[in-house]
Amino acid sequence: xxxxxxxxxxxxxxxxxxxxxxxxxxxxxxxxxxxxxxxxxxxxxxxxxxxxxxxxxxxxxxxxxxxxxxxxxxxxxxxxxxxxxxxxxxxxxxxxxxxxxxxxxxxxxxxxxxxxxxxxxxxxxxxxxxxxxxxxxxxxxxxxxxxxxxxxxxxxxxxxxxxxxxxxxxxxxxxxxxxxxxxxxxxxxxxxxxxxxxxxxxxxxxxxxxxxxxxxxxxxxxxxxxxxxxxxxxxxxxxxxxxxxxxxxxxxxxxxxxxxxxxxxxxxxxxxxxxxxxxxxxxxxxxxxxxxxxxxxxxxxxxxxxxxxxxxxxxxxxxxxxxx
Numbered sequence: 330x331x332x333x334x335x336x337x338x339x340x341x342x343x344x345x346x347x348x349x350x351x352x353x354x355x356x357x358x359x360x361x362x363x364x365x366x367x368x369x370x371x372x373x374x375x376x377x378x379x380x381x382x383x384x385x386x387x388x389x390x391x392x393x394x395x396x397x398x399x400x401x402x403x404x405x406x407x408x409x410x411x412x413x414x415x416x417x418x419x420x421x422x423x424x425x426x427x428x429x430x431x432x433x434x435x436x437x438x439x440x441x442x443x444x445x446x447x448x449x450x451x452x453x454x455x456x457x458x459x460x461x462x463x464x465x466x467x468x469x470x471x472x473x474x475x476x477x478x479x480x481x482x483x484x485x486x487x488x489x490x491x492x493x494x495x496x497x498x499x500x501x502x503x504x505x506x507x508x509x510x511x512x513x514x515x516x517x518x519x520x521x522x523x524x525x526x527x528x529x530x531x532x533x534x535x536x537x538x539x540x541x542x543x544x545x546x547x548x549x550x551x552x553x554x555x556x557x558x559x560x561x562x563x564x565x566x567x568x569x570x571x572x573x574x575x576x577x578x579x580x581x582x583x584x585x586x587x588x589x590x591x592x593x594x595x596x597x598x599x600x601x602x603x604x605x606x607x608x609x610x611x612x613x614x615x616x617x618x619x620x621x622x623x624x625x626x627x628x629x630x631x632x633x634x635x636x637x638x639x640x641x642x643x644x645x646x647x648x649x650x651x652x653x
Contacts, residue, residue, distance in 0.1 A: 406602035408647040410610050417640030420497060421632060427504055428497075428635035431490070436630045442479050449475065488517035491583040494635075494642035499651050513585050520582040520592050524575045531571055535564025573607045574600035580645045586652055599648045 421428045449472040492512040497503040538557030578596030581587050587595050600607060614637075621629040 406599050406648045408599070408603050408606070408644045410606055410644065413640045413643040413647065416643050417638075418632075418636045420639050421636040424497065424503070428639070429631065432631040432633075432635045435634045436627070438482075439627075439630065442475070445475050446472065484518055484521060485514070487521065488512050488514055488579070488583050490638060491517070491580055491642070492585075494638040495580070495584055495646065497639060498642050498646045511585060512583065516589055516592070517579060517582040519589055520596075521579050523593065524578055527571060527575070528568065531564055531568045533564075535561055535568055537564075569608070573604055573611060576600055576607060576611075576641070577645050577648070580641065581649065584645070584649065586649065595649065599645070602648070 421432075452471075489508060489512050492510070493503065493508055496507045496510070500507075538560045574597050576596065577599040578593050581595040581599075582589070582592035618629070618633055618637075621633065
């Protein structure tokens with residue numbers, strides 16, 4: 330028994346005899362085999378190289394994009410400042426046993442540091458004290474040591490404070506047990522130092538013409554004066570721009586999601602993407618905080634310090650979602 334040719338059924342002969350006029354099952358026309366793509370066995374099968382419906386969708390597209398997570402992946406780095414402000418202040422009072430207490434500790438620390446510096450300055454101004462302590466050189470050394478100690482303490486504790494704020498965004502049940510948890514301290518300090526070095530260079534560029542003018546007296550020519558003013562303006566603009574572009578570099582390092590270079594790049598990207606709104610936020614927020622400090626004699630720091638940290642952490646998490 331031989332197999333019927335391709336496209337030809339064995340029952341077609343009987344059907345054609347029973348109904349030669351076309352009634353019932355009618356014989357299909359016979360097409361001989363060809364080398365056309367549609368006649369090949371593998372036609373229409375993509376194998377493992379392409380997922381189902383690969384011609385109409387991205388095979389590597391995550392299913393999370395179809396479950397309400399599209400916006401975070403399509404617009405990385407976008408932030409909503411008003412939402413962050415509302416959440417930050419509300420959370421400060423909602424979790425007051427953590428954040429208000431921390432704000433109080435920071436406030437006491439600032440008062441102690443200022444009191445120590447004032448005491449040293451007062452000792453320098455008092456001739457009797459100078460004789461007892463060995464002179465002005467000793468007082469200056471004490472002042473430098475106090476300043477250096479404040480800088481080191483701030484440099485070490487700030488990453489833990491930032492990390493705690495990020496934990497609060499990720500977990501509403503954040504408490505004191507999270508304070509020293511999962512903080513890449515050395516990496517964060519490295520990024521903070523790098524940001525500070527660049528800030529110092531830009532500050533030197535901005536103020537060096539002013540210092541030269543005071544040291545040399547009046548400028549010799551109008552051209553020098555114009556160049557000095559131009560240098561100061563360029564330095565000031567660069568400092569403001571850098572403060573915005575570097576705002577989230579330390580936060581990226583503290584989050585533990587990025588290495589040193591990636592933290593710098595990620596922070597720059599967030600600042601660049603949201604530059605205008607962040608610049609406006611920084612200007613307005615600093616003005617409001619300054620006025621509040623003057624009115625409240627500094628007491629507002631108890632709320633402002635934790636709230637500011639939580640606001641910034643929330644903005645960071647809007648731009649960089651958690652990978653946990």
